Amino acid sequence: MTNINRQWVLSKRPHGMVGVDNFEYKETPIPTPGEGEVLVRNTHLSFDPTQRGWMEDAESYLPPVGIGEVMRAGSVGEVVESNDERFKPGDAVQTLGGWQDYVVASPAGGALGLTKIPDGIEPTMLLSVLGVTGQTGYWGMLDLGQPKAGETVLVSGAAGATGSIAGQIARIKGCRVVGIAGGPQKCAWLTEQARFDAVIDYKSDDVDARIKELCPNKVDIFFDNVGGDILQAALNHINMNARVVLCGGISGYNATEPVPGPTNLMNLVINRARMEGFIVIDYMDRAAQAVGELIGWVKSGDIVYQEDIQEGFENIPDTLNRLFTGRNVGKQLLKL
């Protein structure tokens, strides 16, 4: 192996839509693991809408990525060199490897540090259905949404890596599940493969009118990944004691101006409804429960998932942009 570690570093904070010019290509020597550390070669990178937030110089649930720092990203890879007896060269691992070929990870870093991928599990599953996005769907739906059989559940960003899991869990729990997604391909996958009861194509449908039509008993749980107009439309149709699970607001992540919130928050009052945010990091100590149950549902066929695997180191920055232009089909990954 050559001694080159390819990297994409954050070179300029984005104003508006994130793009290739926010990053700079760099080559550095492959790092050497110190005492107790492990050298990992990334094989797959995870792309997540929340990464857009990490690029802002603003207070959030994780510190911003610094200018000149390697762009933060979840990854799976292979151990190359290990100074920790629990990890051996060749082991498949999951870490926060960032946009680079090699990373030095520390098993002491906890859930965000380094974890071994069990035998028999396809490594990319740890970034998709079993990963942060799948677990986000799991905890958001079960812990905040608290679905009860017979309820109506509406999911935005429904074909995405989180929304698709959230919606299928609600279906498993006996709910009527309606998804909102963009374009016929995603919509067909939702009804045909993920077995959503109905779907709304926000690119061609009148979302408000379709929610009303498809949710005759109103919406008990709205699992929102999008915000903006779609949140507003959903709030028009919430039921008494509805739960609005605020998972994300991708429609506003690349806005240059603050995006006005819904004008109809008083519907939360009239309907004694709750809107609640969460971050999956808080559930990391219970990850085994989520992963265990998700594996079971994947094996039984109750949950299906899609991975959109791009290739090529040079395509990394543009692959992030795919999330915000709706080009991804399922969980966005890139194979190195």
Added chain:
Amino acid sequence: MTNINRQWVLSKRPHGMVGVDNFEYKETPIPTPGEGEVLVRNTHLSFDPTQRGWMEDAESYLPPVGIGEVMRAGSVGEVVESNDERFKPGDAVQTLGGWQDYVVASPAGGALGLTKIPDGIEPTMLLSVLGVTGQTGYWGMLDLGQPKAGETVLVSGAAGATGSIAGQIARIKGCRVVGIAGGPQKCAWLTEQARFDAVIDYKSDDVDARIKELCPNKVDIFFDNVGGDILQAALNHINMNARVVLCGGISGYNATEPVPGPTNLMNLVINRARMEGFIVIDYMDRAAQAVGELIGWVKSGDIVYQEDIQEGFENIPDTLNRLFTGRNVGKQLLKL
């Protein structure tokens, strides 16, 4: 007594600020109570921001007041004639008497029907500190806000009939309480009489900057009666696991166009915070608990309250408008 029942009926639904011209004066004969019914002469009317919503032809938690119908309002009064053995002429009672001298009420109507006022209780207290507004402050703060000693609680509309009770209960529970109100008179009452820890005058202060300054440990509970810019400012300073109690949104009640919501709802996500609405009607079966505890706090001096008692049947419509122009000082009532 003459046989005239003076009434103000809703003549025209408001578009924008409610005013005198939305109502029409009418005289009808005093009604006769039927079997099991009671004739009540209203002595005091209650004015509440929520009445503005009852005037809209829109789905809400109560049906709209119809055009030509007597304007709905809480009231206290005196029994004049009774066909129910539990009520005797002269008894002080509370009912939903509306904007008129006399009303036929039915004890079978439940909490919104007719209830006797216990001896030793000033009747107007049943419209103010012990009434719907006081109980709203009680349940909103305790059931949704769940204040813990040492937390910081921010209240908008803090000098109002609900906000002042909510804030004082948080103070009783050991919280640091900061109020937002309009004008030096209300602000002085809050710190000097209601013993709030600090106060923000939204008419003269930079609300966002002052929240930051006065809540160095951030806001654990925001009890909101106002909405709009004040909600937005408060969301900028919420703490982890904050509770935003959506009680009302008076800033938007008279708007002619939909008022944009806060641009910073993602702060609910980052801070794993909750925003929740409620309607006090849902707590009516537990009213005895709230009233009992509130009476105790009033007697012990832990809770103070203000009543703004206008007079004159002709002034009823304008008295409602006082709420929306901030002219009221404490609970708005009118003595007939």
